Amino acid sequence: MKAGDLVGGKYRLARRLGQGAMGVVWEAVHEMTSRHVAVKLIVNATDNLRRRLLREARAAGQIAHRNVVEVYDVGETAEEDPFLVMQLLSGDTLYGYVKRDGRMDLARALPIARDVGRALAAAHAQGIIHRDLKPANVFLHREPGATEELVKVLDFGLCKPMGAEEMLTAPGGLLGSPAYMSPEQIAGAPDLDPRSDIWSYGVLMFELFAGQRPFAGRGPDLIHAVLTAPIPRLRDVMPGIDPTLDEIIAGCIVRDKRARIASAAEIVARLETLTERLRNAGPHTSSEDGDEGGLAVTMVYRPGMSGPPSASPPPSHKVAKTIPLAAFTGNPLPGAPAPMKEAPGPPPSYPRGAPPSQPEPPRSAPQGSWPGVSPQPAPLGMPVPQGTAPLQRLPEAQMATWGAPNPQAPPPQSWQAMTGQNQAVMPHPPMQPAAPERRWIGFVILAIGVLTLVGVLAWIGLSGGRPPAPPAPVAPPAVPASR
The missing domain is CATH 3.30.200.20 (Phosphorylase Kinase; domain 1)
Known part of the structure; x- marks a missing residue:
């Protein structure tokens, strides 16, 4: 043709x-x-x-x-x-995918294994044994406009109706693929049942998840391995595999067919539960080959510190390594500003119990700010204070201890580099706002003073600016003379 x-x-x-x-x-x-x-x-x-x-x-x-x-x-x-x-299919066989890409990701391989089991369960329900299940007879079809692959099991040419006496295998011949055939099928047993397909199904899943067959070799060596070699577990090849999946495959690849999982429908139900659990858990992230599961972060810390900074990276990142700042001699990190120059002299101290903060870049002082006090940037999302307000005098004891060093304060950090970005740290004592009660007392005292002053001025104005005349002396009353 x-x-x-x-x-x-x-x-x-x-x-x-x-x-x-x-x-x-x-x-x-x-x-x-x-x-x-x-x-x-x-x-x-x-x-x-x-x-x-x-x-x-x-x-x-x-x-x-x-x-x-x-x-x-x-x-x-x-x-x-x-x-x-x-039906004309579009895509490739499972054999082609595994040969080209190796083992599949768990999130993709689980639905494929489940759908192969559904095809087997449907065939067994009709009394049909496939007898040649292998990756080359599983096609991953993609229909036009569809986003997911559709599994199609092919080639029922070696199938056998259960109970049929007709033998279509040539005498002395062996049709099929020994790498996937059950031991009883290799031995030529005439009473094959669906458990023979269960063995082939387990070998197929082993190769799908591990990227390699459980039994290696060719020709007689391969047949000898299937019949007598120790049966490997999936967990031996993939230590991090889900234990449920390992148990399912181990229950399929058992030489005694009486000890195998009884039906493909049972396997499908267990794979469906595992697939649903994986779907609810979110995207699968493997860590077998050194995958950090996210972006690796290099943290640079200031020389002289006892260790790396205690600041934690974002939850989606993992710290790959820490480097002292003195060891960095190359070009600056991409997008990083020039390192800030530190002021000469000892670092400022803080009031007891007041930890250092990380302010925003300095802003211009608003009009009417408090004299003698450095302007403080407003917290994010809060308006900048406007107008004037009286500054309460600090107690002498607090003023005396203001500049004293605090032995419990952590050492100041002037520069950090985290996730490739510089964060300037300029330690200074935070402003402590006056208590509301003190503000009200000040306002009351000020109001009393103003009212007193206004009263005095009004009284002076009404008296014409002259002091009042002293009161006239009062003569004592006359006492009558006694007779």
């Missing part, structure tokens, strides 16, 4: 998509509807392969599940070889 050939009188071959052990798949266009489809043709057709292709068509049509590739039509070529017409 070649591009341009007409198959079955209505499907025009367009391009070759791929080839397997049994057949080759082409993209074709329906002559009447112009619909693009996938056509699977047999290579070197034999009676055995013809029966397998027809069995695949019946199985896919019988399952009818969104995670199983849909079969539209079955026909015969001019040579009377059967062919299948299937």
Whole structure:
């Protein structure tokens, strides 16, 4: 067959998509509807392969599940070889993704593993065993306009209805992929059941999450490893893996099929719970390969300090290392202003119990500010004080201790570099506002004084500015003389 050939009188071959052990798949266009489809043709057709292709068509049509590739039509070529017409998929197989990218992120791999299990559960519910489940037979399809991948399980050509006596495997031959086949399938047991697919399902998940198969080797060495080698655990390859997922896969890869997880539906239910828990926990962040889980921060501290600054970086960052400032001899950090010059002399002290603060850059003093006091920047979001107010005189004891050093005060820090930005630290004593009661007492005293002064001035004005005349002496009353 070649591009341009007409198959079955209505499907025009367009391009070759791929080839397997049994057949080759082409993209074709329906002559009447112009619909693009996938056509699977047999290579070197034999009676055995013809029966397998027809069995695949019946199985896919019988399952009818969104995670199983849909079969539209079955026909015969001019040579009377059967062919299948299937849904045309866009994307790549799981094998292609793993081979190219290695193991998948847990948040992406869990839904894929769950949907593969849904396809298996639907097949087992119809009494069909896949017998060839592997990454090459799992397709990650992306529909036009969709944002998520849709898992499609392919190739039921080796499927076997449960209880069927027909054997389509050639005598002495072994069809399938030994790396994913169950021990009983490799041994040629005639009574295979869904637990054989459970083994293959566990090996597929192991490779999906770890990026490697549990059993290595080729040919006889690989078969010997599957039958006799110690079975590895996923946690041995990925120490940080979720214990629930490790238990699920360990319950699938068990040589005694009686000890395996009984059904794909049970695995799907457990994976669904794990997927929901991961979704509620938020984006997954791995720390296996030294990932800090956020931006690494280098903290630079001033020489002479006992250790790095106690200021904590933002919650989304982690401190990667600390560097003393003296060790920094290169160019300034990007966007950092020039280091501030320190004033000569000893650093200012603080009143007892008043910790240093980190003010904003200096602002111009507002009109009417208190004389003799450096202007203080207003707290963020608060208006700058305006007008005048009387400054209360501090007690002598407090004024005497104002400039005394405080042994409990921490050493002043004049410069820090955190997260690539400089923060100027200019320690100075914070202004302590007067208590409301003191302000009211001052206002009352001032008002009494003003009223007294006004009264005196008014009295002087009414008296004409002359002092009042002294009162006239009063003569004592006359005392009558006694007779």
